[in-house]
Amino acid sequence: MTxxxxxxxxxxxxxxxxxxxxxxxxGVAIVAIAVFLWGVFIQxxxxxxxxxxxxxxxxxxxxxxxxxxTVLSHRAIRRRDQAAGGVHxxxxxxxxxxxxxxxxxxxxxxxxxxFGINFWYGTxxxxxxxVLNIAGLGLILGLVYMMVRRGWIKPPxxxxxxxxxxxxxPDYNRDFYRIEDWAFLWTLxxxxxxxxxLSGARLVWLQAExxxxxxxxxxxxxxxxxxxxxxxxISAADAAKLRLGLWWFHGLLALTFIALIPYTKAKHxxxxxxxxxxxxxxAVRRLPVGDLDQAKIGYTEIxxxxxxxxxxxxxxxxCGRCHEACPANATGYPLSPxxxxxxxxxxxNQQLTPSFLGLGHAAPISILGDGNVQIRSETLWACRQCGAxxxxxxxxxxxxxxxxxxxxxxxxxxxxxxxxxxxxxAVNKTGNSFNESRRKRPRWAKDIGFEIKDARKEPVDILWFxxxxxxxxxxxxxxxRTFARILHEAEIDFGILYEAETTAGNDIRRVGEEGLxxxxxxxxxxxxxxxxxxxxxxxDPHSYNTLKNEYPAFGGNYRIDHASALLxxxxxTGAISLSKKLDYKVTYHDPCHLGRFNKGYDxxxxxxxxxxxxxxxxxxxxxxxxxxxGGGGRVWVPxxxxxxxxxxxxxxxxxxxxxxxxLVVNCPKCMTMLEDAVKTAGFEGKFQVKELIELVAEAMxxxxxxxxxxxxxxxx
Amino acid sequence: MKILVPxxxxxxxxxxxxxxxxxxxxxxxxxxxxxxxxxxxxVEEAIKIKEAAGEGTVEVVVMTVGPEDADEVxxxxxxxxxxRGIRVWDDALEGxxxxxxxxxxxxxxxxxxxxLVLTGAQSSDHGFAQTGIALAGILGxxxxxxxSFLEYTPGAPSLAFRRELxxxxxxxxxxxxxxxxxxxxxxxxxxxxxxxxxRQANSKPVDELSHTDLGLTDDQVGEAGSLSRIRRMYxxxxxxSEMIQGTPAQQASRILQIIKDVRG
Numbered sequence: 012m013t014x015x016x017x018x019x020x021x022x023x024x025x026x027x028x029x030x031x032x033x034x035x036x037x038g039v040a041i042v043a044i045a046v047f048l049w050g051v052f053i054q055x056x057x058x059x060x061x062x063x064x065x066x067x068x069x070x071x072x073x074x075x076x077x078x079x080x081t082v083l084s085h086r087a088i089r090r091r092d093q094a095a096g097g098v099h100x101x102x103x104x105x106x107x108x109x110x111x112x113x114x115x116x117x118x119x120x121x122x123x124x125x126f127g128i129n130f131w132y133g134t135x136x137x138x139x140x141x142v143l144n145i146a147g148l149g150l151i152l153g154l155v156y157m158m159v160r161r162g163w164i165k166p167p168x169x170x171x172x173x174x175x176x177x178x179x180x181p182d183y184n185r186d187f188y189r190i191e192d193w194a195f196l197w198t199l200x201x202x203x204x205x206x207x208x209l210s211g212a213r214l215v216w217l218q219a220e221x222x223x224x225x226x227x228x229x230x231x232x233x234x235x236x237x238x239x240x241x242x243x244x245i246s247a248a249d250a251a252k253l254r255l256g257l258w259w260f261h262g263l264l265a266l267t268f269i270a271l272i273p274y275t276k277a278k279h280x281x282x283x284x285x286x287x288x289x290x291x292x293x294a295v296r297r298l299p300v301g302d303l304d305q306a307k308i309g310y311t312e313i314x315x316x317x318x319x320x321x322x323x324x325x326x327x328x329x330c331g332r333c334h335e336a337c338p339a340n341a342t343g344y345p346l347s348p349x350x351x352x353x354x355x356x357x358x359x360n361q362q363l364t365p366s367f368l369g370l371g372h373a374a375p376i377s378i379l380g381d382g383n384v385q386i387r388s389e390t391l392w393a394c395r396q397c398g399a400x401x402x403x404x405x406x407x408x409x410x411x412x413x414x415x416x417x418x419x420x421x422x423x424x425x426x427x428x429x430x431x432x433x434x435x436x437a438v439n440k441t442g443n444s445f446n447e448s449r450r451k452r453p454r455w456a457k458d459i460g461f462e463i464k465d466a467r468k469e470p471v472d473i474l475w476f477x478x479x480x481x482x483x484x485x486x487x488x489x490x491x492r493t494f495a496r497i498l499h500e501a502e503i504d505f506g507i508l509y510e511a512e513t514t515a516g517n518d519i520r521r522v523g524e525e526g527l528x529x530x531x532x533x534x535x536x537x538x539x540x541x542x543x544x545x546x547x548x549x550x551d552p553h554s555y556n557t558l559k560n561e562y563p564a565f566g567g568n569y570r571i572d573h574a575s576a577l578l579x580x581x582x583x584t585g586a587i588s589l590s591k592k593l594d595y596k597v598t599y600h601d602p603c604h605l606g607r608f609n610k611g612y613d614x615x616x617x618x619x620x621x622x623x624x625x626x627x628x629x630x631x632x633x634x635x636x637x638x639x640x641g642g643g644g645r646v647w648v649p650x651x652x653x654x655x656x657x658x659x660x661x662x663x664x665x666x667x668x669x670x671x672x673x674l675v676v677n678c679p680k681c682m683t684m685l686e687d688a689v690k691t692a693g694f695e696g697k698f699q700v701k702e703l704i705e706l707v708a709e710a711m712x713x714x715x716x717x718x719x720x721x722x723x724x725x726x727x
Numbered sequence: 728m729k730i731l732v733p734x735x736x737x738x739x740x741x742x743x744x745x746x747x748x749x750x751x752x753x754x755x756x757x758x759x760x761x762x763x764x765x766x767x768x769x770v771e772e773a774i775k776i777k778e779a780a781g782e783g784t785v786e787v788v789v790m791t792v793g794p795e796d797a798d799e800v801x802x803x804x805x806x807x808x809x810x811r812g813i814r815v816w817d818d819a820l821e822g823x824x825x826x827x828x829x830x831x832x833x834x835x836x837x838x839x840x841x842x843l844v845l846t847g848a849q850s851s852d853h854g855f856a857q858t859g860i861a862l863a864g865i866l867g868x869x870x871x872x873x874x875s876f877l878e879y880t881p882g883a884p885s886l887a888f889r890r891e892l893x894x895x896x897x898x899x900x901x902x903x904x905x906x907x908x909x910x911x912x913x914x915x916x917x918x919x920x921x922x923x924x925x926r927q928a929n930s931k932p933v934d935e936l937s938h939t940d941l942g943l944t945d946d947q948v949g950e951a952g953s954l955s956r957i958r959r960m961y962x963x964x965x966x967x968s969e970m971i972q973g974t975p976a977q978q979a980s981r982i983l984q985i986i987k988d989v990r991g
Contacts, residue, residue: 303923425918432919439922440761448741448759526922 017133050273168331211236309419418523658688765847
């Protein structure tokens with residue numbers, strides 16, 4: 012073996028190319044980059060046509076650390092799909108390394124080389140080759156898996172059939188995206204494969220040069236191809252021709268890919284990272300404050316959308332996690348968060364991108380309607396605002412506020428279910444959704460056997476904010492009485508607002524009646540300002556969420572706990588003792604507004620554990636909890652006959668737990684929806700729906716004061 | 728053209744309530760107030776005519792007779808699309824019955840010169856169902872009562888409508904303009920007035936008039952100008968039932984005794 016100087020161990024770019032060929036390549040590369048930049052400009056111009064409703068630079072500065080960590084760790088993409096997420100990470104790192112590699116070559120050859128600065132040779136070059144070979148292999152294997160996944164595994168979430176359209180509709184299947192998916196995979200994999208064959212062909216071509224051939228195993232994949240070519244009898248001269256042809260194929264394909272990034276799904280490389288940068292971690296629990304004095308309160312056309320929402324619409328990769336998590340979609344309602352976002356994207360592309368060469372725009376249309384790139388009102392009303400979509404989205408799309416802002420327009424136009432309209436009228440008139448007189452609100456506490464303090468008149472430690480269901484719904488009134496007795500037993504200094512409380516407005520806001528919500532919020536904030544208390548406690552997760560996260564914008568800043576947290580505290584401090592060990596098998600349904608919205612996963616579980624029951628988790632629990640169907644105002648709108656209710660889907664899930672005695676809930680609305688679903692889904696007599704408060708009360712064994720369920724009742 | 732829609736702020740009762748000290752009405756503390764349900768339909772019908780006619784052709788004026796609290800009802804109508812409001816009130820109007828109210832509305836009609844007046848068929852609290860008809864009588868205009876379907880193009884010399892009769896019958900009729908119609912529930916689907924719309928309706932004009940502004944004298948309004956006077960409002964004693972048992976003879980004698988007791 013001849014000893015090589017390190018400088019000889021490198022790759023000569025454009026080796027043996029005539030000058031015109033090099034010139035042509037640079038010409039093509041410049042055109043590709045120009046096409047790429049034009050595409051970037053068109054997209055940025057599109058986003059710029061959205062509303063400047065927040066300072067995105069400030070948000071991005073704040074989110075940059077989180078974004079880098081999320082991208083590098085792939086934690087968002089790996090959630091609920093470890094395989095696809097892990098393989099995506101391999102593809103991502105493979106692609107990133109190959110990109111860095113290409114950039115390094117450019118740095119050497121086009122930038123530093125002309126100044127006589129050389130570093131791409133010798134040991135560095137060999138390690139460089141090895142790393143890029145591994146990266147390329149990872150990329151190809153990752154892409155093969157993705158092809159297998161799309162072609163053979165076919166997870167249902169990758170089916171683009173739309174629940175918001177019927178088969179007869181032209182855009183039912185979104186076939187264009189399927190073609191694009193495959194074109195994307197094939198382009199990338201061909202770039203990778205031709206890269207290795209090219210590398211092998213070069214080795215065979217230059218087999219006589221020890222500075223190349225002796226170091227071939229530093230590029231193991233290329234060397235393997237070279238061995239194969241030699242076995243096939245390819246001579247050095249043939250290899251030279253093969254190398255030249257492949258060089259151009261590989262190069263042109265790669266340049267085409269780069270040029271097309273801003274126009275195709277490949278743009279998610281930028282848009283997904285961009286969406287994470289401008290993401291609002293509070294998007295689900297704190298909806299945007301609407302300005303009631305503006306000409307418009309909600310979105311009706313694409314120009315009303317915030318710029319960040321337009322960017323998010325382009326970030327969507329159709330991974331289907333939201334599609335899978337959505338309770339409306341799961342139960343056959345005409346809504347898929349994925350399809351809604353894609354409609355926003357297509358609408359924006361049609362309305363905000365000038366047609367070829369900037370000649371004219373499409374005639375402006377509303378985003379709301381039954382047409383091709385429009386969103387139907389039935390789709391928007393199917394949403395429960397449960398946040399499952401936004402919470403799982405790996406590219407930070409905020410479906411919940413987008414749907415809410417669109418609904419505000421529907422409310423303004425009166426495009427809603429008559430029952431919902433009645434409820435809004437009732438809330439406006441009486442301050443509660445039950446259309447009951449304000450005077451009736453504290454009536455649940457009548458004859459309870461002790462006086463509940465009036466927090467308006469005397470200072471209290473705990474101000475208990477009940478919410479509508481806990482005040483007026485007969486089933487939840489029982490729970491309220493039980494909770495009052497627990498507090499009384501624990502000698503807690505507590506009071507209520509009596510008839511001065513109005514509904515907190517969480518669901519009014521989620522319906523899209525922003526004006527009514529603000530009126531309610533201002534009213535309650537004013538009422539609470541007159542009271543002397545240390546903290547607020549509420550049994551209603553919906554009130555909890557809105558008081559905690561949305562009232563600060565209206566001047567209401569409180570220390571607030573959900574009842575489950577207080578129960579855990581009382582158990583931990585020994586203020587109440589769970590003297591009776593309960594012998595039930597129970598499971599627990601996380602209310603969206605307590606769990607997913609506010610991460611209140613553990614206190615209710617701790618309280619359940621304290622009662623000594625045999626606890627089994629539901630298959631979908633914690634952040635993946637499945638909405639009872641009552642969120643977003645849907646508790647007021649009857650589900651149409653013949654449709655499975657989300658609640659039925661949920662109790663069936665509970666029904667898969669053998670020997671279950673109780674489905675424990677922790678929210679008056681979940682109680683209403685799931686108790687109803689137990690009846691309609693045929694589980695009556697099999698297991699009961701119980702409030703956590705009732706379970707704790709039973710374990711407290713308060714001298715039989717509580718209406719403890721007889722064991723016989725459960726056996727039935 | 729102009730459509731006048733008189734509306735009323737009506738009370739709904741809690742199931743536990745107390746009477747006012749004078750015993751002539753319920754204590755207002757026990758009432759929730761809102762626009763009369765029937766009037767929601769008459770307002771909607773007027774706005775539908777306005778919207779169908781195109782920009783600037785039809786003006787919808789809503790009016791009410793009542794104290795300042797009644798403004799919220801007008802504002803709701805303005806939020807839905809009425810153009811302006813008129814509220815008639817002064818202390819002398821206290822105690823006006825449906826006839827006196829009709830007289831006040833008739834004066835507003837004189838002042839505003841609408842071609843069409845749409846009232847609710849009745850109010851959901853007192854339920855006299857007389858105001859609209861009395862108004863037509865005072866004005867000497869043709870009228871249709873309990874209208875369940877209306878077809879009218881602004882500018883046409885007459886309008887066609889259907890009204891509900893007893894026993895499931897419907898009657899089709901047409902009357903010349905100007906006319907008074909009292910509107911039945913269900914004729915349309917009243918739209919929602921969002922809170923934001925109601926707030927923004929603050930910028931629409933509401934004229935406040937007294938009875939003298941309308942050229943009415945003190946004895947034409949209030950109790951003096953009314954044909955009826957509420958003497959007492961009360962919850963009637965509930966009837967009692969008794970299960971009569973025993974032999975037929977025993978039952979007969981018990982019935983006889985009850986008849987004698989009731990006759991006194």
